[in-house]
Amino acid sequence: MSTSTEQHEHEHGMTDAGYIKIAIILAAITALEVSTYYVDFGPLFMPSLMIMMVVKFVMVVSYFMHLKFDSKIFTFLFYTGLGLALFVYITALATFKFFIS
Amino acid sequence: MAIIERPGTGTTPVVVTPQQTLGAVKRPVATKGWREWLFTVDHKKIGIMYGVVAMVFFIIGGVEALLIRLQLAMPDGQILSADKYNQMFTMHATTMVFLFAMPMAGAFANYFLPLQIGARDVAFPRINALSLWLLIIGGLVLNASWFLGGAADGGWFMYAPNSGPIFSPSHGVDFWVIGLQIAGVASLLGSINLIVTVLNMRAPGMSLMKMPVFTWMILVVQFLLVFSLPVITVALVLLMLQRSYGATFFDVSQGADPLLWQHLFWIFGHPEVYVLILPAFGIISEVLPTFARKPLFGYPFVVFSGASIGLVGFGVWAHHMFASGLGPVSVAVFSVATMAIAIPTGVKIFNWLLTMWGGKIWYTTAMNFAIGLVVLFTIGGLSGVTHSVAPSDTQQTDTYYIVAHFHYVLFGGMVFGLFSGFYYWWPKVFGKMLNEKLGAWNFWFMVIGMNMTFGPMHILGLQGQPRRMYVWTEARAGEGFFNLGFWNLIASIGSFILAVGILFFLINVVITARSKQQAPLDPWDARTLEWLTTSPPKAHNFDRIPVVHHLDEFFHRKYEEDTATHTMKKVAEGEDLVRAEADAADAHIHLPSPSYWPILLSIGVGLLGLGVVYGIPMMVIGFAITLFSAYGWVLEPSVAEEIDFEPSDNDGNTKEIAPLG
Amino acid sequence: MAETATHTADHASEHGHETSTGLTNNKLAMWLFLGSECLLFGGLISTYMLYRGRVSDGPHPMAIFDIPFTSISSFVLLMSSLTMVLAVSSAQRGDDSRTNLWLTITAVLGATFVGGQVYEFTAFIREGLGFSTSLFGSSFYTLTGFHGIHVSVGVLMLLSTVGIIRKNKITGTKAEVVELVGLYWHFVDVVWIIIFTLVYLIPS
Numbered sequence: 012m013s014t015s016t017e018q019h020e021h022e023h024g025m026t027d028a029g030y031i032k033i034a035i036i037l038a039a040i041t042a043l044e045v046s047t048y049y050v051d052f053g054p055l056f057m058p059s060l061m062i063m064m065v066v067k068f069v070m071v072v073s074y075f076m077h078l079k080f081d082s083k084i085f086t087f088l089f090y091t092g093l094g095l096a097l098f099v100y101i102t103a104l105a106t107f108k109f110f111i112s
Numbered sequence: 113m114a115i116i117e118r119p120g121t122g123t124t125p126v127v128v129t130p131q132q133t134l135g136a137v138k139r140p141v142a143t144k145g146w147r148e149w150l151f152t153v154d155h156k157k158i159g160i161m162y163g164v165v166a167m168v169f170f171i172i173g174g175v176e177a178l179l180i181r182l183q184l185a186m187p188d189g190q191i192l193s194a195d196k197y198n199q200m201f202t203m204h205a206t207t208m209v210f211l212f213a214m215p216m217a218g219a220f221a222n223y224f225l226p227l228q229i230g231a232r233d234v235a236f237p238r239i240n241a242l243s244l245w246l247l248i249i250g251g252l253v254l255n256a257s258w259f260l261g262g263a264a265d266g267g268w269f270m271y272a273p274n275s276g277p278i279f280s281p282s283h284g285v286d287f288w289v290i291g292l293q294i295a296g297v298a299s300l301l302g303s304i305n306l307i308v309t310v311l312n313m314r315a316p317g318m319s320l321m322k323m324p325v326f327t328w329m330i331l332v333v334q335f336l337l338v339f340s341l342p343v344i345t346v347a348l349v350l351l352m353l354q355r356s357y358g359a360t361f362f363d364v365s366q367g368a369d370p371l372l373w374q375h376l377f378w379i380f381g382h383p384e385v386y387v388l389i390l391p392a393f394g395i396i397s398e399v400l401p402t403f404a405r406k407p408l409f410g411y412p413f414v415v416f417s418g419a420s421i422g423l424v425g426f427g428v429w430a431h432h433m434f435a436s437g438l439g440p441v442s443v444a445v446f447s448v449a450t451m452a453i454a455i456p457t458g459v460k461i462f463n464w465l466l467t468m469w470g471g472k473i474w475y476t477t478a479m480n481f482a483i484g485l486v487v488l489f490t491i492g493g494l495s496g497v498t499h500s501v502a503p504s505d506t507q508q509t510d511t512y513y514i515v516a517h518f519h520y521v522l523f524g525g526m527v528f529g530l531f532s533g534f535y536y537w538w539p540k541v542f543g544k545m546l547n548e549k550l551g552a553w554n555f556w557f558m559v560i561g562m563n564m565t566f567g568p569m570h571i572l573g574l575q576g577q578p579r580r581m582y583v584w585t586e587a588r589a590g591e592g593f594f595n596l597g598f599w600n601l602i603a604s605i606g607s608f609i610l611a612v613g614i615l616f617f618l619i620n621v622v623i624t625a626r627s628k629q630q631a632p633l634d635p636w637d638a639r640t641l642e643w644l645t646t647s648p649p650k651a652h653n654f655d656r657i658p659v660v661h662h663l664d665e666f667f668h669r670k671y672e673e674d675t676a677t678h679t680m681k682k683v684a685e686g687e688d689l690v691r692a693e694a695d696a697a698d699a700h701i702h703l704p705s706p707s708y709w710p711i712l713l714s715i716g717v718g719l720l721g722l723g724v725v726y727g728i729p730m731m732v733i734g735f736a737i738t739l740f741s742a743y744g745w746v747l748e749p750s751v752a753e754e755i756d757f758e759p760s761d762n763d764g765n766t767k768e769i770a771p772l773g
Numbered sequence: 774m775a776e777t778a779t780h781t782a783d784h785a786s787e788h789g790h791e792t793s794t795g796l797t798n799n800k801l802a803m804w805l806f807l808g809s810e811c812l813l814f815g816g817l818i819s820t821y822m823l824y825r826g827r828v829s830d831g832p833h834p835m836a837i838f839d840i841p842f843t844s845i846s847s848f849v850l851l852m853s854s855l856t857m858v859l860a861v862s863s864a865q866r867g868d869d870s871r872t873n874l875w876l877t878i879t880a881v882l883g884a885t886f887v888g889g890q891v892y893e894f895t896a897f898i899r900e901g902l903g904f905s906t907s908l909f910g911s912s913f914y915t916l917t918g919f920h921g922i923h924v925s926v927g928v929l930m931l932l933s934t935v936g937i938i939r940k941n942k943i944t945g946t947k948a949e950v951v952e953l954v955g956l957y958w959h960f961v962d963v964v965w966i967i968i969f970t971l972v973y974l975i976p977s
Contacts, residue, residue: 027862030855030858030862034851034852034854034855037851037854038851041844041847041848041851044974045974047974048840048974057975060970060974060975061970064966064967064970067963067966068963068966068967071854071963072959074858075855075858075959076955076956076960082794082795084311084794084796084801084804085796085801088801088804088805088808089807089808089811091808092338092339092807092808092809092810092811092812093808095339095426095811095812096811096812096815097815098427099343099379099426099427099812099815100815100816100818100819102427103375103379103819104819104823106371106375106430106438106439106442107369107823109822109823235798236798236802304805304809307801307805308798308801308802308805311793312792312796312801313792313793314793318793338805338808338809339809339812340812341809342810342811342813343812343816345813345816346813346816346820347816349915349919350820353911353915357904358904358905359904359905359911359915360905360907360908360910361908361911361912363908366829366907367827367829368824368827368908369823372820376816743933746933747937747942748944749944
């Protein structure tokens with residue numbers, strides 16, 4: 012990710028300028044997301060939206076919520092919940108043949 | 113008790129001086145009488161209250177079960193109407209699962225988890241109190257429905273759309289939804305609290321792999337709760353919105369999918385099954401080594417199999433739905449996953465057997481119940497494997513065979529584990545031993561009663577008697593050995609033998625409470641840290657926070673290996689060790705202070721919930737109380753300043769706090 | 774928090790000694806809670822995904838969604854995450870007035886988002902999408918309403934934090950309290966990132 016060169020204030024976070032940079036990137040991705048509504052992306056539409064959503068999610072969680080700089084235990088707890096949620100709900104939707112129809 | 117100056121001799125009274133402060137409300141200060149219990153944040157008192165509440169609901173749920181068995185004892189039973197029967201089995205299951213089993217495990221967890229890891233309390237003492245009061249409010253709301261127009265009647269898994277307003281017009285299901293929602297919040301807060309306690313508050317030297325197995329199993333259970341309760345919360349919210357606010361989630365005429373509720377319920381419901389059984393597994397993993405006088409066989413295997421049961425438990429929920437038309441692929445996948453979960457469970461059974469193998473077994477009541485669990489749970493486990501085979505399950509679905517299965521694992525497994533825990537830990541909690549002779553009667557009546565009640569249900573189920581039918585008729589009962597009438601009668605007689613067994617326990621409790629005889633400090637030659645303090649433990653648990661070097665720390669302080677014979681030789685008595693701790697006691701011990709807010713907040717939440725049935729004004733009042741208590745809570749330091757106490761009742765200056773211990 | 778100057782020895786942890794993991798109890802509990810919340814919102818989102826095409830006689834999602842409007846309110850919420858993180862950063866430097874300023878701005882942005890949602894709901898109801906109209910209606914209002922309640926609770930927490938810091942009545946470490954409120958706030962924001970894509974941008 013382009014933000015890996017951010018200088019760190021100390022090991023627990025970033026500078027305010029770094030946060031603003033992250034916010035600008037997030038805003039740019041959001042603009043790109045909204046543009047898919049007006050411009051036809053063809054077969055790239057779904058995958059690009061999904062990737063942008065995941066990138067935004069991970070950026071907020073890693074930088075704004077400090078998960079990247081904080082104890083790995085927090086990462087474990089949060090992503091365990093997230094992973095279980097993805098697993099059980101995608102499986103449940105699959106049994107509804109949600110992804111086929 | 114802001115700062116407790118530990119008295120050197122243990123007899124000098126501790127004095128704090130309460131003064132007027134700027135705080136909005138003074139801290140409660142009573143250390144005697146009902147106020148001490150109502151506003152306490154002491155994990156031990158909260159644990160005892162959990163136990164009392166759970167026992168009351170155990171008796172209520174038990175009476176409901178006896179009424180069900182009376183109704184079914186004879187053909188065309190007349191005891192209950194069809195409607196009352198529906199309410200009876202729904203509330204029996206709901207009460208036993210949510211108001212007995214979980215709180216009773218919570219009682220053990222609250223009381224012993226901090227003691228086993230060498231802590232002075234849980235991480236969030238006030239949240240701990242809040243969990244208890246929310247649970248009580250939830251239980252009251254659930255059971256209030258009996259007197260307010262009829263209880264819930266849709267079965268404990270409350271399948272929608274059957275639980276919608278058309279098929280269940282009384283407010284019973286509304287009370288059920290609200291009550292469970294509140295109890296769910298209580299469990300969620302409790303589980304977060306206990307996980308943080310285990311991760312953060314272990315005594316120096318106690319790494320995760322030196323923790324007692326009971327603590328480990330409770331930790332796994334709390335993780336299951338943290339990640340499964342939100343799912344039932346979603347389901348309950350959807351049902352509440354459907355019943356009370358006109359949502360259409362389960363309205364098939366609008367194109368709704370009835371399986372949505374089933375998925376949400378069982379994504380929660382299956383981990384919940386392990387939430388019920390794992391604490392019992394933890395208890396007997398403490399009891400078996402103690403009374404076999406051998407260390408637990410394969411400690412890491414017991415720990416990791418428990419953790420993997422928890423993990424795999426999230427991937428098997430649809431085996432409750434094999435008969436619902438999921439399609440062959442889903443059924444096959446969930447069938448295989450379900451079979452896989454038998455492996456870690458089997459690992460545990462073999463570990464327990466090998467723990468006993470070659471041990472000098474001491475057949476106390478606690479040990480008898482633990483062995484009872486191993487035997488009866490295995491029977492229930494094996495019938496469970498027959499459900500995992502989908503074609504066979506299709507035959508068994510909604511018959512008494514299922515009822516037989518889950519009562520073997522839950523009664524024969526969980527309840528026996530909890531009773532084992534009662535007899536094992538009673539001297540620790542109350543300083544007196546439960547009577548062993550009455551214990552034997554208690555045990556054997558329960559074993560015989562339980563097998564007579566639930567054993568015949570295998571036959572009844574395979575003969576096709578459906579669950580949840582309020583009568584059976586002579587004309588369809590069949591003949592000979594498989595006659596439904598004969599086995600129903602046996603089951604009903606068995607249920608009363610079982611009830612007598614539990615009555616023996618209650619008599620035992622009363623006799624023990626009245627007896628003057630004090631228990632020895634270490635009656636069972638136990639192994640874990642909770643025994644490294646007085647019985648009952650002092651308010652601050654440990655005079656000095658122990659430094660841990662071994663798994664089974666207490667045992668290793670009592671025993672040393674004789675290098676010549678390679679046997680363990682007793683070098684110290686428990687009394688010596690506890691005295692040594694007292695001599696080296698910490699000077700200043702900070703304890704969390706009592707608080708009004710937990711109980712007030714829970715009342716607010718209760719009114720907020722009842723507002724769903726009784727309208728907006730009640731909801732507004734509930735919300736106001738909740739918000740007010742939340743602010744009071746936030747502004748109150750958890751450890752009070754010394755001056756922040758209520759003025760005492762008489763002279764307004766000093767208040768004596770009874771000596772500790 | 775080790776890096777803060779506001780660290781007070783008396784209240785460093787509830788029991789006056791270091792925790793086994795070296796992490797504070799409060800933060801550990803907050804992350805557990807957020808892990809748990811993933812399954813809560815996951816359930817609501819899945820319900821919506823299952824039902825979004827089932828409109829009965831009511832309007833179709835694509836017919837009533839106002840993408841430019843929702844894009845702007847999403848942007849407002851996203852930017853409130855920036856102001857929140859700046860508040861946390863100020864709090865860690867011990868700069869109370871900056872902290873309060875950023876917290877207030879965050880609360881205003883959050884309230885703007887909630888206001889936008891209220892406007893959106895009334896507009897949808899005018900166009901014929903009631904709560905009981907269809908499965909789409911029920912699941913849409915439940916999901917976004919649940920999120921809206923979370924944002925409202927967050928706004929209340931932000932304003933309360935400002936008040937408590939002003940009156941100097943804080944019972945914990947100041948920087949940590951702000952950080953915990955921030956974690957909750959960012960989580961609510963990431964949930965909206967998902968809702969915005971799955972609910973609004975992907976046509977059903």
